[in-house]
Amino acid sequence: MYDKSFSGERNTNNKYYAVRWKAHDASNEIKIFNMLNHAKNYADYSAAVTFLQTPGQNCVFATKSGDITLRTQGDWPAKWKGQGDFIMPGFDTSYLWQGMVPQDEVPYQYNPERGFVSSANQKPVDDVTYPYYLGRNYPLYRGYTINKRLNAMTGITVQDMMALQTDNFDAAAGMAKPFILANMNEQALNAAGKKYFDMLKGWDCRNDIGSKGATVFNLFWNKFEAQVYDDEYASAPKIILRPYFGTLIEGILKDSAYKFLDDIATPQKETLADNITAAFNKSIAEMEKLEAVGKLEWEKYKGTRINHLAKLEPLSRLDLPIGGGAQAINATKTVHGPSWRMVISLSATTEAYGVYPGGQSGNPGSKYYDSFVDQWAAGKYYPLWMMTREETGDKRVLAKMSFSK
Amino acid sequence: MKFFLSFILTILLSFAFCLFLPWWSIAVASFIVAVLIPQKPLSSFLTAFGALFLLWGGLSFWISNNNDHILAHKVSQLIIKMDSPIGLILLTALIGALVAGFAALAGCYLRKSKV
Structure with missing residues (x-):
């Protein structure tokens, strides 16, 4: 339903927005637990979890006889790529959800060859082969x-x-660290900077208690993202989505001349090394401040x-x-x-x-x-x-x- | 003697009232005692003040101690902004003492005005 009088008093330029919320649809999720409590096998499990419509969940299953499965269960709207990522014209019905993903096409794995199922909320399907769009930020x-x-x-x-x-273990740091070490211009660091850079060098990429390298890496990474993207965002609207976490790592992993590395505000062309060194120099002040109050250890910083x-x-x-x-x-x-x-x-x-x-x-x-x-x-x-x-x-x-x- | 009698009576009556009535029934108890047993205004105030300080201080210490002061440690940080169960108990006692003291004083003056 769309009602022009519901502005929420937050509308701008006399524009009104409506949202379709899946939780408004009738469903019976409580039934799952009753059915799962009586489930004896995979068929019983499947019959039970398909009652889960909202919110979508990764449902794992295992039997003593060795059957395993994982379903990214939910009543998912069948969207085309990008549908719903941005505001769409609500007056045109062709932009509405056209249907739901049929339950037999919901992503699942049953007794996969590799012998285990797992999820840490990563993308459950391959974009190339799966016919529906399940969003992009995983x-x-x-x-x-x-x-x-x-x-x-x-x-x-x-x-x-x-x-x-x-x-x-921080896998993202594990991938990014070699690039940071290889591209740091150590001559451009002052004594404090060298000290913190050594901490980063010696870091085992583990976010353990007492780790100072973990704090140095995270402080640096925030500044690095800002260094790479802030110039492009300088002229963007104030409230706008920033790149997802993995975007920068993937960018520099795939392409050493990643196009956002250049600072568009300067005439010369900045390199990965320029960005990394500048970002590290900018993060030194905060590292010193934390160390002065004894909070450079990861768990204290966090x-x-x-x-x-x-x-x-x-x-x-x-x-x-x-x-x-x-x-x-x-x-x-x-x-x-x-x-x-x-x-x-x-x-x-x-x-x-x-x-x-x-x-x-x-x-x-x-x-x-x-x-x-x-x-x-x-x-x-x-x-x-x-x-x-x-x-x-x-x-x-x-x-x-x-x-x- | 009057002091001692009023003191004990205020404690007993306040305790008994609070078993059935809201917390402010201590004011009623102190008022009644001050009307029944005539004392000088200052003495009647101090009697009820001391009685409720002892009663509420003792009671809240007993309750808090049975809880190893777990709740008092947390609530004292919320209310008096320091981690002090005893501070919270003393504050409780002081509030009870002031309410009772002024109620007794009122009772005392009421009696005086009648005489």
Whole structure:
């Protein structure tokens, strides 16, 4: 529905915008959980998850007999390339969604040859062969690391999976670092700059606790992106999309004469080395400032926090000692990251482990309010009790609830 | 003697009232005691002040201590901007003491004006 009187008082130039929101469509997502709880095999699983329409989710599945699958499940609009990325003329019905992706064409993998399924929200399909457009901004680097690591692993144990989930290797930095080292004009750096550049040189591309190289890299990278793109953006509208994270890495990886490297405000032609050296020089001041206050270590710079809903600091957990970052499997950023971690071993008796950065009580006065936070930050797990029928008398049972018709 | 009797009575009555009534019923309790047991204005104020300071201070310490002061540590940072459960308990006691003290003073003056 489009109503010209709903301006939201934010319209400009008397233009009004409308949006089609998938969550307005009727659907029955709760049914999935009931059906999954009774599911015995792949057919039952498939029948259950297809009820998931909104929001789309990557649904993984495994059986003790060895079947595995992953569906990028949802009721996706069947779009042409770029449809909906930009504002379109709403008065022309040919711009509306013309239909949905049929459920048998939703992206999925079933028992793939490589022997595993995985997703870190990377793009689930190949643009060339898949007939529908599923958007363009997908994180790339975590999925890349996960697939590479899983391909190389054999005889995987529960501990291996825990180590994988909490891995701090930054794949994007791993790809970009050789280019930075090769193109830095060290003569143009002052003494402080040389010191920080040495930190970067010696960095193992891991966002571990205590790593100063990780902070240096991230500060530099922000300045590098600005150095490369700001000249083009100088004359652009104030509110406009910036390039996605991977754009710059891909640009310099594919083409050493990447066209945005040139500063269009100057007559001469800037090179990759010019950009890298200038950006590094511009980031030195911030590195010195952080070092002066003892915050050059990655976890101190990042300052991961678990906020209370009302953002009241005494009810939050601030400055958690945890590594990771946006491009690491342990994708822990400042206020966002992998909260629920779980490893399940479908051995004869199911073994399950899990943890999340919270607690079992929502009462800030309870000792169970945040009792899992430190365990989560340390990358440790709790065993989860997969209760069997024989264990009803177990001493861990604290209370019983009886249902009757 | 009057002081001691008023003191004990204010504590008992305030405690009993608050089992069933809102927190400000301590004002009613202190007022009644001040009307029933005549004292000089300053003494009646101090009696109720001391009684509620002790009652609310003691009660809130007892409640907070049973919680290992977990909630008081957090709430004290929110309200008095420092991490001090004792500070929060003393503030609680002071609020109760002031309310009760002025209620008793009112009771005392009411009695005086009648005599």
